[in-house]
Amino acid sequence: MKKLLFLILGVNFLITNAYSQKNMEPLKVGVIGLTHTHVHWIFGSEPRGDIKIVGIVEPNRALAQKYAEQHKFSMELVYSSMEEMLEEVKPEAVTAFGTIYEHLEVVEAAAPRGIHVMVEKPLAVSMSHAKRMKELAQKHNIHLLTNYETTWYPTTHKAYELVKEQRAIGEIRKIMVHDGHKGPKKIGVNQEFLEWLTDPEQNGGGAEVDFGCYGVNLLTWFMEGKKPNSVTAITQQLQPENNPKVNDESIILLQYDSMVAVIQGSWNWPIGRKDMEIYGVNGVVYADNRHDLRMRISEGYDGYEEQVMKLDERPAPFDDPFALLAAVVNNEIQLDAYDLNALENNMLVVEILEAAKKSAELNKTIQFKN
Structure with missing residues (x-):
């Protein structure tokens, strides 16, 4: 035995x-x-x-x-x-x-x-x-x-935790996302990258695609896949000498039932940035960069109590795209439908970006059907 x-x-x-x-x-x-x-x-x-x-x-x-x-x-x-x-x-x-x-x-x-x-x-x-x-x-x-x-920023996920799970600032009223830099040519990207990044067919557009997509991806995640009621966008070409075929400035406005979003994707920022501001009825969360996050809770008219956080990297495999890819393929992790990397989220990103390009071209608001 x-x-x-x-x-x-x-x-x-x-x-x-x-x-x-x-x-x-x-x-x-x-x-x-x-x-x-x-x-x-x-x-x-x-x-x-x-x-x-x-x-x-x-x-x-x-x-x-x-x-x-x-x-x-x-x-x-x-x-x-x-x-x-x-x-x-x-x-x-x-x-x-x-x-x-x-x-x-x-x-x-x-x-x-x-x-x-x-x-x-x-x-x-x-x-x-x-x-x-x-x-x-x-x-x-x-x-x-x-x-x-931005999927791999600890601040991205801490902001979501504070706002969506802990409801630390109350119901969301506005989200503002800012992404970009001085422009591909100004920051010195190599010629092979520059050739297609500034080509409307190969890249799909200009700054509104290259950097506007970050904000749309984040909004789709925060809104759990809900489509905006409408999309309004303006685009402009401020560096024709560097970006002759595409726009380099974009503002995309998304309107939802109880909140609005402002997404600024630009090749005209004097200082490169990837940051986000989330405003609730009781306060605001600032995801300033990869590691620095601030939360302010309102006190009176313009006063506030502030909490400042310096965040460590997320645990593996949530700190690296290729580690996550391996975990997903090996069935160690299953993504939710509207996770930042997930297909359903990114289908909606493309749909909203396409509406934004149409809005800018026609100079009109594009209505969405949920």
């Missing part, structure tokens, strides 16, 4: 150990495109051990060589086409670091092979692209995630 018990315990240990070892194995990831400089992020993330880059697609060999020298990877990892890389190395997931227009092509190649996809923000250049991407993801049962820098 003792021998049988030890045998059963031994088998259980081996099974548990094998499962643990499997979970510890890094997710095999292919990187498609090197023209989006956010790609440095995944190379910096790989040493964490959550992922292993098994193939890279970049037809520009000179550009690939620069990255290879900087990040110390072999040029043998680099392929000139998606089909070649996907067939030869068979990654479990791919990340898209090319143009926004190319996101659809990535999903078209990966989804039928059962390969999961993470794209950089926003999800797509248009609703027609987004709908096709969603259709493919659902048909082939793959995860399709979108990555935003």
Whole structure:
């Protein structure tokens, strides 16, 4: 009887150990495109051990060589086409670091092979692209995630906790989101990135797409997927010498039943910023940057009691996009429908951005139907 018990315990240990070892194995990831400089992020993330880059697609060999020298990877990892890389190395997931227009092509190649996809923000250049991407993801049962820098800010999630879960400032009345910098050319992005970032077809627009998407993504999360009643936007080109094909200034107004939102995505900020202000009936939360958050509770007319917080990084895998991707693919984490990375959230982001572009073009408010 003792021998049988030890045998059963031994088998259980081996099974548990094998499962643990499997979970510890890094997710095999292919990187498609090197023209989006956010790609440095995944190379910096790989040493964490959550992922292993098994193939890279970049037809520009000179550009690939620069990255290879900087990040110390072999040029043998680099392929000139998606089909070649996907067939030869068979990654479990791919990340898209090319143009926004190319996101659809990535999903078209990966989804039928059962390969999961993470794209950089926003999800797509248009609703027609987004709908096709969603259709493919659902048909082939793959995860399709979108990555935003602000998703990984501890302040983003602390603000949500204070406002939505603790109701620390009362019912929300206004959210203001500010994102951007001096402009792609002024901050010195490399030529390969600049060429498509300032192209209306390849990027889907100008500053309202590049930086307006952050605010729309956050609002969709705070509003739990509820569509705004209306979208009103203005855009302007203040740097024609640097951005001749697209606007570089945008303000998007979203109107809900009991609150409003102001989203300012700009390539004209004198100082780069990604911050948010949330106003409730009793106070305000300021998410000033990645780590600094303030909450003010109203006292009288213009007085307030202020609490200042310096936040640590979030625990793994919620501190890194590729760690989260691995956790989702391995079924360790299940995203809610309107989580910041989730497909349903980002479908609505594209829909609202498309309405914003139409509003600015027609100089009129676009009504939404919930």
